[in-house]
Amino acid sequence: MQYLHTMVRVTDVDKSLAFYCNLLGLKEVSRTVNEKGRFTLIFLAAPADEERARSSQWAPMIELTYNWDTHAYDIGNGFGHIALGVPDVYKTCAELRAKGVKIVREPGPMKHGSSSNAIAFLEDPNGYKIELTTRAE
Secondary structure, three states, X not given: OOOOEEEEEOOOXXXXXXXXXXXXXXXXXXXXXXXXXXXXXXEEEOHHHHHHHHOOOOOOEEEEEEEOXXXXXXXXXXXXXXXXXXXXXXXXXXXXHHOOOEEEEEEEEOOOOOOOEEEEEEEOOOOOEEEEEEEOO
């Protein structure tokens, strides 16, 4: 068994791609437009996983699902977050904040865990939480 992807429903493809690709640095590796089903699927991978994701090999990805006729979603209280590893949480948050990204939990050590890593949370254009984490080497 291998982890493949996390799917999130989005209401604006352009805003979501600007966030995930332009701000977070993920890469679009595939897109499927299904006119009969009236939806678009866009798969994104971290740069380190991009080559593997574009080949026939499996790689961890985020799937953005845009249902053409749905304009709002209730995220609910069951979804937690997507986690992305970055070299420096503090620097990444400062850069993202300067670009207008909403930081909902300032970078710092975990409150009830290891002090050897720093975490922060931000929010995408649809309200999904994204955890950024840096693990000490």
